[in-house]
Amino acid sequence: MSLSLIFSIRMFGLFIVLPVISLYARKMPGSDPFWLGLALGGYGLTQALFQVPFGMLSDKLGRKPVIAMGLIIFFLGSVVAAEAHSVETLFLGRLLQGAGAIASVIIALMADLTREEVRTRAMAGIGMSIGLAFAMGMIVGPIVGAHWDVSVLFWMTAALSLLSLVILFAVVPNPQGAVQKNEMELSIDQLGYVLRVPSLLRMDLSVFVLHSSLTAVFVSFPILLSSYMPEKAMWHVYLPVILSGLVLMVPGMIYAEKKKKLKQTFLFSILLIIVSFLIFLSGYTNKVGLIAGLTIFFIGFNLLEPLMPSIMTRFVRTKTRGTSSGVFNMSQFLGAFVGGSAGGYLVSISDKVLFGGLLILSVVWFLVSLGLTDPNHLQIFERELGAEVNDPSPICRQVGAMTGVIDCRYLEKTKTLWVKYLKTDLSSDDLNRKLESLIANSPAQ
Structure with a gap:
């Protein structure tokens, strides 16, 4: 529970600024759509780059010291972002936030501290905590950002990272004996096998496209919505939109698991993403179109978030579990970076080009996913x-x-x-x- 809490606090600090950072960054000197996208998705690049080095370092130094180092780096990145007066400095802060890439080390420590019989439940706890952090971040971010300032959100994430340090050393148990490499870690030796399994590659592509789309949408959406309502009222949109996705997520997963309809539900969820971009493309110039598009997008998004890792783990060998999860997570973070940077570039041409590009990408994703082994x-x-x-x-x-x-x-x-x-x-x-x-x-x- 304590490790899940640290994981969720860490992710909450990244998610809380997602719906408001483009509104904040566009007021800064030197800001343009491309830099907005970089500031939004920059953390994903360093997250992807530092996952493996942090995991390897934890084998030598121990899990807790490396997690602490990652939290301190995240704290420094949050402070830099909070004090940023230019979009370039904000981008640097986001890169620093991402450089505290402790996800793989937390999962490895979770494996060190749990018996094999209960490990799946422990990992499910982490997954649930991430989902809760996302929902809370999307709701709290617009409220706090509008009533005070977005810089306050970064100070909040800095404070939460210090709280995580306290939890790490005061609550999280110490693993017994020396650190051992375990099946939950990413192994370079197993990478070749993981990259040859078509079903795993389709899941890696899926998480990449989904998080690319998420980041790209938020390069443009808050700015478009601000034409129809003040920033402090935007939470009235985000709250019901997020809740509608969350409410449908649980019955959707139960249906998929009990009725053995994982692939069908997966494909249906991608179709929802496609429909959302069709709505965005035709209705981004009015309030109803924007809200309808985001609602359908988040219903699909919240169905896909638990579905993708569930499907992925079914095609994983025991010895490659950590490597498969590592590649999957890196694909997610790279998707966030590419979505931010490419989304910023496309929106600099026009919002229509952005939503049209995302529509094409999601259609290609659906066609590739048709070949997924059931x-x-x-x-x-x-x-x-x-x-x-x-x-x-x-x-x-x-x-x-x-x-x-x-x-x-x-x-x-x-x-x-x-x-x-x-x-x-x-x-x-x-x-x-x-x-x-x-x-x-x-x-x-």
Whole structure:
């Protein structure tokens, strides 16, 4: 819970300025749409660049010292952004905020502190905390920014980072023994495999496009909306829009999981994103069109946020879990940076070009996603080996190399071979025949 709280505080500090930073930055000397986009998405670039180095550093120095270092860097970035009097300095502050890239280290520490049986629940807790931080940031940001000043939001994030330091050392337990590399960490050795799995690549593309779109929309949307209402009243729009997405998110996920409609719900959510950009494109010149477009966008966005990691983890091998998650997270942060910078460039031409470009991008995303392997085709095969074999490792490796096998593990406690496979490529009879052959050639206990 304490680690989830640190994670959510960290993300809240990034999300809280999202709906208002373009309004703030456009008043600064030297501001133009491109610099607005850089200031909005700049944190994503350094987040992506420093995830792996921070993870590797935590192996040598320990998790807590590296998390503390990241929080201090985030604190300094928040102070720089709060005191910025030019858009270039604001951009520098955002880069510094992102450079405190502690997400992978927090996840690694979570893995160090949890048993395997409860680790999935622990990671789900982090996911829920991020969703809550996003919702709170989108609601609190416009209220505080309008009644005081956006610089106050950056001072808030600075104070919250110091609070996180207190929680880190006063509440978070210390892992027992030396730090060990674990399956939740990103491994360069496993990167080649992860980048060859089509389903994982489609999820990486999906999170990249979704967060590119989110950042690009907020380069333009607050400025367009300010033509129809004062800044201090914008929370009246953001609150119902965000809540509508959150209210539909839970039943949407329950339906997708219980009815085994993950792929269909995923594609439907992308269609909602496409529809939102059609509405934006035709209605960005009026208040109703803007609010309708943002509402549909956030319904799709809030459905996709839990769906994408849920689908991604189904196609992950146990040994590549951390690497797959790392690439997925880096794709998200790179998307935020590209969305901000490209969105700023496109909006400098016109808002119509921006929304038209996002529409084309989302259509391409939908077409690529049509080829996603349906997670419902995944099956689990288990067979107790007992005393039949002396060393199950070679058998697991050879079964894991079969076409259609996603993951193969030997469960020591139950002496069982556990295989996740695609029923479109294999059957349980195929696996049994393969095992019989391998067991026959394996030395007995």
